[in-house]
Amino acid sequence: MRYRRANVPGGSYFFTVNLAERRLRLLVDHVALLRTSVQRVKKSHPFYIDAFVVLPDHLHAIWTLPSGDADFATRWMLIKSGFSRQIARDERINASRRRKGERGIWQRRYWEHSIRDEQDYQRHVDYIHYNPVKHGYVSRPADGAHSSIHRAIAKGMLESDWGVGGLVEDRGDVGER
Known part of the structure; x- marks a missing residue:
């Protein structure tokens, strides 16, 4: 079966990208x-980061791609492989990955969602900024160390x-897969 991805040139996309072993803390331990x-x-491969949060075992992002460009897959492949090359080779690798010469750091697939409108965009930005609280890492979104919320606060947004204290409307589970 061929996996089909959204294809909206110049569009904005929400992503969830996970480590293969969700118990690890590689992303925050090696955030630099x-x-x-x-x-x-x-x-x-230019793109704009609208929102981003890095947690120990996964990340969420919203990107807007340049006009006429819908190739987020290449960008994620390059980011994931570039990160992986810098990490010590001590992860567990299953037989399938070993046969294909793959590392065992990232889940092969990731979740993407093409942003439909301004309400959808805002719902996903809020989700990203609130995610460290949702997972119990911090009690306030602004306390999340690796979040674009700091940029939004600095810009007065x-x-x-x-x-x-309940200032965020419960918008459901938009990004955990």
């Missing part, structure tokens, strides 16, 4: 390597107490 990998890919 992840940032480097993302920045390198942005230079060669959100207050530093956003998401505290």
